[in-house]
Amino acid sequence: MTRIAPENWLFTRGPQSVRLVRETGSNSSFRLFVYGPGTEVVTHDFDNIAECLKRQAEIEHRLMVVGYELAQLSSDRRDKDGIWSGPDHRRAPN
Numbered sequence: 001m002t003r004i005a006p007e008n009w010l011f012t013r014g015p016q017s018v019r020l021v022r023e024t025g026s027n028s029s030f031r032l033f034v035y036g037p038g039t040e041v042v043t044h045d046f047d048n049i050a051e052c053l054k055r056q057a058e059i060e061h062r063l064m065v066v067g068y069e070l071a072q073l074s075s076d077r078r079d080k081d082g083i084w085s086g087p088d089h090r091r092a093p094n
Contacts, residue, residue, distance in 0.1 A: 018034065019035040030045070031046070032046070032055060032059075
């Protein structure tokens, strides 16, 4: 499965956390990873985005019912203006 811009969401409850990661494959397949709580990892495979989103919503709802809160959206670490504010780790031109 070729990975195209995975998206992820972090849910926390005290010291526990659960991260949902959704990946889109090049062949229109979809994969939803559930990391946590603890060391548990579950993978769900889907043939269409509608089923993937439905399952993701069910998992998110279940997490919130038992007290988890959404702590972080997506993997985009840029600031609200869309500009990365962290250090530039790219190599200087030779």
